[in-house]
Amino acid sequence: MTTTPCPGCGLILAERLAPPPPEHGASPACFALYGRALEHQSRRFAQPPAGRLLLDAYGAQHPMDGGRMARDNLAVHLIALHLALVRHVPAESMPSTLRRVLRGRRDFPELPRPVPLGVLTVASMFGPNGAPIDELEAQAEAARAWASAVWAAWSDSHGLVARWVRDSGVFNEDD
Numbered sequence: 661m662t663t664t665p666c667p668g669c670g671l672i673l674a675e676r677l678a679p680p681p682p683e684h685g686a687s688p689a690c691f692a693l694y695g696r697a698l699e700h701q702s703r704r705f706a707q708p709p710a711g712r713l714l715l716d717a718y719g720a721q722h723p724m725d726g727g728r729m730a731r732d733n734l735a736v737h738l739i740a741l742h743l744a745l746v747r748h749v750p751a752e753s754m755p756s757t758l759r760r761v762l763r764g765r766r767d768f769p770e771l772p773r774p775v776p777l778g779v780l781t782v783a784s785m786f787g788p789n790g791a792p793i794d795e796l797e798a799q800a801e802a803a804r805a806w807a808s809a810v811w812a813a814w815s816d817s818h819g820l821v822a823r824w825v826r827d828s829g830v831f832n833e834d835d
């Protein structure tokens with residue numbers, strides 16, 4: 661069996677013969693596993709307590725190379741991680757808060773890419789039996805741990821992301 665490491669998260673999985681995902685710097689096998697995690701979350705939990713954490717953890721862990729769209733996508737994922745993990749914006753108000761912070765802002769700068777991109781991967785959303793974590797609290801906790809690991813890997817950019825959020829004026833300065 662041929663195995664390949666994911667260029668984003670480093671996860672080593674059995675090679676999957678499929679085109680690489682268009683919007684992520686990920687291996688096809690890693691992207692398929694992510695698809696399973698997302699699919700399970702939306703099928704299992706009407707209101708996933710983790711909100712968009714899976715989306716942002718995966719996006720920030722699998723940035724595309726170059727280009728304005730790639731830079732903007734990454735910036736949005738990092739801003740969302742900052743809002744969830746630093747500002748503790750609850751999942752239900754995340755979409756509106758993120759929209760207000762971004763307010764159509766685009767053209768973010770290129771960020772130095774950390775290596776490695778976090779000590780946890782999408783594999784942590786699955787139990788030892790290979791099935792997706794099915795219990796609500798445990799699922800939320802796993803998502804949070806994974807997202808925190810990815811966020812921690814981007815520590816060199818924390819100050820810049822905090823400034824983008826501060827400059828949006830959505831939060832009071834003395835928060």
Ligand SMILES: [Zn+2]
Nearest residue numbers: 666668669690
């Ligand atoms: Zn990956």
